Amino acid sequence: MAEVYERLLKEALTWVGIGLGIGIPVFIAAILIFLKFKDRRRFYSIPLFLFGGGLMAIGFSALKDYFEIKARMGGSQTHSSNPQKLPSEIEKKISELIKRLEELRARLR
Amino acid sequence: MMGLGRCFDNFRMGYALVHYALLTASALYPEPDFEVALYGFGLYTDILLQLIDEGKLPRGFTRYIHDFAMALKEMDLIRLATIMNRLVHDVATRPEIPTTLRHAVQISRMVHEIEALIDVDEVDEALNRLNDLINYISEHKSEILKCVPEDVIDRILGRLKEVLELLGKTPLPKDEIFARFVEIHQEFL
The missing domain is CATH 1.20.5 (Single alpha-helices involved in coiled-coils or other helix-helix interfaces)
Incomplete structure (x- = not known):
């Protein structure tokens, strides 16, 4: 089971990295485009908002999973496997x- | 009125339903063993279909076969666990489902949860769940005794007591503990 947790933890971290690592810059870029341009170019920010927002949602959901798995693993660490x-x-x-x-x-x- | 034998059979089916669902899921990690996974899934499906055919579970529960198969195909352990939890929750909360099945599913879930917690060395949490299990049996003892023979309950409580005694040993004798759990499962399978 410990291996399972470790594997799930790695998977969750990968998705946190992908989701937040790409999602946040894309989302910031969308905000900048939206604020910088006042003409029709402003609409270019819409797909970026959607893409960035989607990735961020994946990232945050993976982050939640990460903490849940971590909490379960933490419980096992507080009680050592072979205490004296x-x-x-x-x-x-x-x-x-x-x-x-x-x-x-x-x-x- | 339903005889104790038939009623106990229903209880055993409820217990086995959770047992085989968990067997299927546990066969996927750390190394996937498809033979065991398919064996578990086959029995899980058989039991679920039989319970639906006998009218013990609503027809809509067939979705738990489809969803489980999809999650198994994708080897998605988290989804399998989510489906399992939804199934247990559904059985526990729907008033039209016989009480016997509800108790069986809950007891099975708790026993397996305790076993899994011990497996990952979460002794403290396992003790809390054991406390919950004792509370659950105490609270519903009259209903449980209508279906499960006294000697079976007594043996299970005896095995749980042995598990508790083994939990007090260091280093944790996991093999001996899991042997007790195998005996508990065998009472119902």
Whole structure:
């Protein structure tokens, strides 16, 4: 699963790069064209707005995915895969859950 | 009134539906294994179609076969997971779907989620999900017991207790933990 996350993370980063790397300059260019020209050339900015905006939308969506994947991976990093000793709160949680499970089993019998 | 045997069969189908959908998805990564993926997809489709034929699921659920097949063709793990979540959500929220199926799908989803979290060493989060699972079984125990034999529930809770005990060990004995999950799945498959 860790490899899956890494692969997904790389894919997301690629799309962030493509989306925002190209989208933002194109969008800025569209704004500049729109502001600079007052005649019919101003309409040239429309396809640039659409293209740049679309790429930016892809980039931001990939950025969102990136942070979601990162958050899930982060969770796994906070608990090392082979810790020497379990954190006491986890130990406490485990014993509480065992107790609750036993109670539930007793109620179901 | 439906007998416990038939009702338990429905529960098992609900559990297996999620199980095989996840088996299909997990077969794609890290290295795609199409034989396993197609095996999982075939069983997922069979179960879904049978549930639709028997009127347990609405006809519209056939779209989950089509969407799943498309995502599988493109090997899109995220889309497969999204479809799975939508299916589970749909089963859980539609009042016309039998309660048995709803519980089966929810329990299956939670058990598999716990297993996947342990796989990526997210022990703390896995414990939270285990807590949710215990709460869920406690809250719906009377309805679950109408369909699932007591001894099966008892064995599953016993296996979960063993999983909890193993989670307290360092280093994490994942093979032993996953062996317990295999036993849990086998109770329903």
